[in-house]
């Protein structure tokens with residue numbers, strides 16, 4: 001099933017950024033998050049099993065909208081889409097990745113920080129972007145400042161966003177959702193503590209935009 005960038009950005013207020021080391025964790029982890037209300041999942045391609053995790057979640061957790069993160073070149077872009085990724089997230093953008101993104105057939109959320117990076121993507125018709133690394137790059141004041149001259153851009157700030165500051169990010173007019181790893185940190189996943197992950201997902205879902 002294909003999804004729009006609007007669905008990716010607005011279905012849930014928080015997009016879990018997932019690092020999965022063990023393939024057996026993929027489906028129970030996705031189910032735990034979806035059960036808590038977080039349907040849009042970003043599986044980072046930081047681990048060797050990530051592509052297979054995307055395949056399994058796509059096949060076995062039909063309510064999830066599964067995307068691939070950490071896409072840093074065209075090769076992994078196409079591998080992720082072949083595995084079933086319904087959207088693509090990248091920490092930054094290159095010329096070749098931008099060209100491939102425009103024709104890849106699924107929504108993309110490229111990473112930016114500066115007004116010049118935003119304007120370069122806007123020239124290509126992209127208006128939804130990941131603001132990464134959000135806290136390190138100036139956080140809320142930076143997003144407010146960019147929103148002055150470039151109010152048409154909607155952001156998903158990620159990187160250092162957590163339960164304590166997510167509400168303040170979500171209150172901004174140019175933030176559609178936030179991304180973060182706090183719902184499914186490595187220790188809880190390793191311990192297979194799906195109940196706590198669902199509890200955190202419920203808590204994150206309540207952070208309405």
Ligand SMILES: O=C(O)C(=O)C[C@H](O)[C@H](O)COP(=O)(O)O
Pocket residue numbers: 017044046069070071089090091132158159160161179180181182
């Ligand atoms: O892997 C990627 O593609 C990234 O772009 C980085 C992640 O989105 C952030 O590392 C999540 O940040 P935390 O929520 O602070 O853990």
